[in-house]
Amino acid sequence: MHLSGEVAERDAPPGSMTFLGAITHALRDALREDERVFLLGEDIGHFGGAFGVTKGLWEEFGDARVVDTPIAEEGFVGAAFGAAWMGERPVVELQFADFVSCAFDQIVTVGAKTHWRSGIALPVVIRAPFGGSVRGGPFHASCPEPSFVGVPGLKVVCPGSVGDAYGLLRSAIEDDDPVLFFEHKALYRRLRGEFPGSGHRVPLGRARVVRAGAAATVVTYAAGVDLALRAADGLDVEVLDLRTVWPIDEEAVLRSVAKTSRVLVLQEAAGATGVAGHVLALVARAAFESLDAPPALVSPPATPVPFAPPLEDTYLPSPERVRRALEELLDY
Amino acid sequence: MTRLALHRCMLLQRLVEERIVALYRQGRIAGSVYTGYMQEAVAAATGLALAPGDVVAPLNREQACHYARGVTPADVFRNFLGKGDGPTRGRDGNMHFGVPARGVFPLVSMLGDLVPVTVGAALAFKRRGEPRVALTYFGDGASSVGDVHEGLNLAAVWRVPAVFVVQSNQYAYSTPTERQMANTNLSERLTGGWSIPCVRVDGTDALAVYEVARDAVERARAGEGPQALEAVTLRGHGHAGHDAAAYVANELRLRFGDPIERLEARLRLDGLEEGELAALRDDAAAEVAAGLADAEAAPDPNPATLEDGVYATPLP
Numbered sequence: 173m174h175l176s177g178e179v180a181e182r183d184a185p186p187g188s189m190t191f192l193g194a195i196t197h198a199l200r201d202a203l204r205e206d207e208r209v210f211l212l213g214e215d216i217g218h219f220g221g222a223f224g225v226t227k228g229l230w231e232e233f234g235d236a237r238v239v240d241t242p243i244a245e246e247g248f249v250g251a252a253f254g255a256a257w258m259g260e261r262p263v264v265e266l267q268f269a270d271f272v273s274c275a276f277d278q279i280v281t282v283g284a285k286t287h288w289r290s291g292i293a294l295p296v297v298i299r300a301p302f303g304g305s306v307r308g309g310p311f312h313a314s315c316p317e318p319s320f321v322g323v324p325g326l327k328v329v330c331p332g333s334v335g336d337a338y339g340l341l342r343s344a345i346e347d348d349d350p351v352l353f354f355e356h357k358a359l360y361r362r363l364r365g366e367f368p369g370s371g372h373r374v375p376l377g378r379a380r381v382v383r384a385g386a387a388a389t390v391v392t393y394a395a396g397v398d399l400a401l402r403a404a405d406g407l408d409v410e411v412l413d414l415r416t417v418w419p420i421d422e423e424a425v426l427r428s429v430a431k432t433s434r435v436l437v438l439q440e441a442a443g444a445t446g447v448a449g450h451v452l453a454l455v456a457r458a459a460f461e462s463l464d465a466p467p468a469l470v471s472p473p474a475t476p477v478p479f480a481p482p483l484e485d486t487y488l489p490s491p492e493r494v495r496r497a498l499e500e501l502l503d504y
Numbered sequence: 505m506t507r508l509a510l511h512r513c514m515l516l517q518r519l520v521e522e523r524i525v526a527l528y529r530q531g532r533i534a535g536s537v538y539t540g541y542m543q544e545a546v547a548a549a550t551g552l553a554l555a556p557g558d559v560v561a562p563l564n565r566e567q568a569c570h571y572a573r574g575v576t577p578a579d580v581f582r583n584f585l586g587k588g589d590g591p592t593r594g595r596d597g598n599m600h601f602g603v604p605a606r607g608v609f610p611l612v613s614m615l616g617d618l619v620p621v622t623v624g625a626a627l628a629f630k631r632r633g634e635p636r637v638a639l640t641y642f643g644d645g646a647s648s649v650g651d652v653h654e655g656l657n658l659a660a661v662w663r664v665p666a667v668f669v670v671q672s673n674q675y676a677y678s679t680p681t682e683r684q685m686a687n688t689n690l691s692e693r694l695t696g697g698w699s700i701p702c703v704r705v706d707g708t709d710a711l712a713v714y715e716v717a718r719d720a721v722e723r724a725r726a727g728e729g730p731q732a733l734e735a736v737t738l739r740g741h742g743h744a745g746h747d748a749a750a751y752v753a754n755e756l757r758l759r760f761g762d763p764i765e766r767l768e769a770r771l772r773l774d775g776l777e778e779g780e781l782a783a784l785r786d787d788a789a790a791e792v793a794a795g796l797a798d799a800e801a802a803p804d805p806n807p808a809t810l811e812d813g814v815y816a817t818p819l820p
């Protein structure tokens with residue numbers, strides 16, 4: 173017998189829904205409420221997906237709505253766009269976000285450009301588990317979102333809380349544009365929270381102040397949110413969760429920086445790519461005069477994600493590293 | 505009836521492309537131009553084999569397929585001229601357009617991409633139990649692209665109502681088929697490799713292509729899974745407007761006849777008088793001239809609208 177992760181969540185006491193359970197719940201509710209929604213991905217049917225996110229859904233919805241695919245990321249992502257062209261709302265699971273490189277062309281060519289060229293909307297959600305701390309190494313732990321930050325026509329979402337995982341996924345499925353939905357693997361079973369209710373929606377493109385503060389702003393997303401909260405303990409620091417990392421909620425960034433005059437970008441994507449490059453450029457361009465210190469960046473070095481624990485632990489931003497960077501920023 | 509429709513669509517493609525090449529040489533069309541010269545029969549016959557509710561994703565060589573779907577020469581000219589009221593509103597040029605209202609998906613350049621997209625449209629029909637078919641094309645050259653394999657495999661394993669038209673026109677740009685693949689018999693490969701029944705047909709014989717295409721479309725519609733046909737032709741012009749195709753041997757050219765002349769010979773056998781044929785040609789020429797005049801008078805795109813429509817639902 174196998175117990176679906178989601179059923180276990182439903183029976184669990186309030187406040188103990190996992191991040192993963194919230195995603196399962198969002199998929200189930202979307203499948204129940206909208207005939208046009210169906211799931212596509214490798215091993216997502218009776219097996220329930222590599223991480224168990226779709227456990228229990230095949231039993232409820234069957235082969236026609238929870239579709240196991242051959243190993244053909246470019247092919248089934250393209251097929252999702254074709255089905256969306258015909259008015260369906262496919263939700264694709266990539267087994268690991270790293271394999272998004274195999275579907276890159278369909279995403280940036282067909283997904284991103286079709287509405288602008290022809291007015292055909294392509295409502296497809298591509299879900300993908302990303303990120304490190306699971307000893308996944310160069311091919312199972314990377315953060316590929318920088319490849320899509322800046323691509324006109326795409327929306328990129330990276331939830332950082334249980335409620336957002338549910339509310340953002342529901343909004344993404346209801347949105348008329350292609351949405352890349354990156355789920356941090358380290359949050360799947362570690363993060364717990366309240367189930368926000370089936371009516372909960374989180375608007376795409378809106379950041380959230382997770383913790384208010386006046387002395388500095390941490391701009392982050394996904395696993396960075398929890399990390400920033402831990403690192404900022406006892407400091408008068410504002411933590412801004414971008415939630416949608418493309419397009420970026422520039423107003424929210426500028427509003428917070430105008431208040432605090434100091435900013436640190438925290439991301440798990442390597443170097444200054446993606447969100448870091450965009451937010452730092454924004455601050456330099458539009459908030460230069462309100463800054464009391466050079467903007468700071470905490471991110472891994474510009475290398476692939478290493479496997480061995482001592483290497484990966486050094487590679488990934490730690491609470492201590494973020495804490496030190498915050499203290500330097502505040503002391504400047 | 506069908507014969508006349510075939511003739512009209514083929515002739516429109518021929519005449520519009522003649523104008524387009526001339527405009528390009530005069531510097532009045534920017535960018536690049538692609539034609540399907542000598543492949544018009546394939547485009548017209550496969551387009552006409554579809555029912556109004558079916559959908560199609562044509563490529564560069566298949567202008568006549570657009571006419572079969574009800575797209576007009578004026579629409580095509582507007583896109584080549586980058587006009588503000590053309591199918592892509594000046595955002596893309598040449599044959600890189602679609603007409604959603606006619607069930608025509610916009611061409612994307614990346615060869616192979618439209619194969620999975622077409623499979624997905626067919627998957628939607630199958631899921632909903634709708635008796636509709638999705639059709640697309642790929643060249644001998646594109647058959648080497650991974651997307652084509654992924655799409656064919658998905659179509660076959662999901663048994664969706666998709667039809668694939670293989671345009672075996674001997675060349676991919678300057679590279680002949682035998683330097684692209686060891687087994688150049690694409691119909692054999694589709695049938696034996698992907699388990700998609702594929703009939704090879706002379707692509708200069710419009711009636712033969714139509715028969716085969718209609719059969720394939722109706723089998724797909726009847727739930728027999730994906731179908732294919734391989735149309736053998738020779739690309740009549742170079743790869744694009746700039747390419748004189750000096751690498752194509754004359755002996756090879758002599759092996760392929762003109763599909764329009766061939767159809768006209770057939771129409772004569774059917775009893776069509778010279779005068780009637782001349783009238784058909786005049787009608788098509790008049791439609792093309794009017795379409796061009798229309799397109800030339802059309803407004804240029806307004807640069808202020810450039811950022812409209814990046815998203816179906818723009819974020820605040």
Ligand SMILES: Cc1ncc(C[n+]2csc(CCOP(=O)(O)OP(=O)(O)O)c2C)c(N)n1
Nearest residue numbers: 565613614615643644645646673675676677
């Ligand atoms: C993936 C990709 N690579 C390269 C090109 C550039 N390109 C455009 S058409 C073409 C040749 C295509 O040959 P084939 O598929 O046989 O079609 P044909 O042009 O002969 O009709 C090439 C190389 C492209 N559009 N897409």
